[in-house]
Amino acid sequence: MTHLVRSLGITGETHATGSLRRHFPGLKLETSVLVVPTSDQENEFISQFILTYGRVWIDCNDLEVEGTVKCREGNEDVAYRNWYSSQPNNRNGDEDCAVLTTMWGSIKGQWHEVNCYSPLPALCKMAGRPVFHV
Template sequence: MYVVFFILSSTTLLYNCSFGVLASQDQQCVTFLYDSSSPGSRYYLGNSWYRATETGFPWFEARDECRKLGGVLAAPSSAQENEFIAHQMPPEGILWIDCNDLDVEGRWKCREGNVEVAYRNWDDGEPSNEGDEDCAVLTKRWENQQCSTFMRDDSSCPESWHSWGISCYRVTETRFTWSDAKDECRNLGGVLGAPSSDQENEFIAQLFPLDDAVWIDCNDIEDEGRWKCREGNVEVAYRNWYPGEPNNYQGDEDCAVLASWRNERQWHDGKCSRLEKALCKMAGRPVLHV
């Protein structure tokens, strides 16, 4: 996990941290304060406290995570609250808020828990709905995004790598055979990755264009039909085969790709000699934010 510290001098907060989700919960307090006595980052405004997660989530999982933390996914109800929340983020920070038009396109509902929020702070030209963008994010003002998008902090990863959870991911621009893809990931300081959950699989699929595919570390080279998936030396039990796959259709289809063909995000078997991009993964480095 990332290590995050904040330093206070009087009432001044020094910060440099990108966040993923914002939660709020009622608690008696009279003004903006930082609570250093509890784990994580908590900030007070008025009679509510706020916390931002370090891990990125899709919008639905963000709401669930806030409930687990004892709060709800927040939605600013005034310009003052919006400014307060935006002030806790660096210039490129992004947070999910509880605003969506999932029920009726163009009819945005914003709430905190069961309380409707009338305030809106859309950026110019937003909401634009450039393809199923049904959930709202706050930067300084509001924008709409696809609800499946992961908000993430890439500051713990090397350049050209993307952070999710405690790991860093990179999809190569060059295409390789499966064996060469494994070597390339090692050259880059990581390993050929293999998703271990639906959430990770979904995140990875957003790192490369539609109608494309990436090699993952799953194969049945040693024993036909007995697929081994791993990351480095760690076995991965998760599978996400497309219906009918693996089918060894052309013979010797012994290596797996994660594909986003036809908007799907599932696995196919293919010849290990074909050329595809590589999904590389490495452990994220702890970051001290001051």
């Protein structure tokens, strides 16, 4: 049976990863990281957790090299992906950051690339702690 480790928290309205410190000076980024699901189970759990928020930032972006999306939990690369079929698409040439969405009908629970400056909640967790414990 899977149990939630109490490490998740919605930080509130913010911009993407590079702006977390500026918007949340009290957030201890040394011990908190943006969430990136690492499995279908984590993705589903997070989708249920954020239902009232609609969309939250996850730590996936192609800011370094357009078209090469990197997903990280802190300094660790995450291989899991759950992009909607047309994503990432860099629509209008200014989409570089990812959100997990529970809105937009058919793409619920999937990832969508958006402009990094969209004011959206960020879902953070304590670094080094799993979202799930099996």
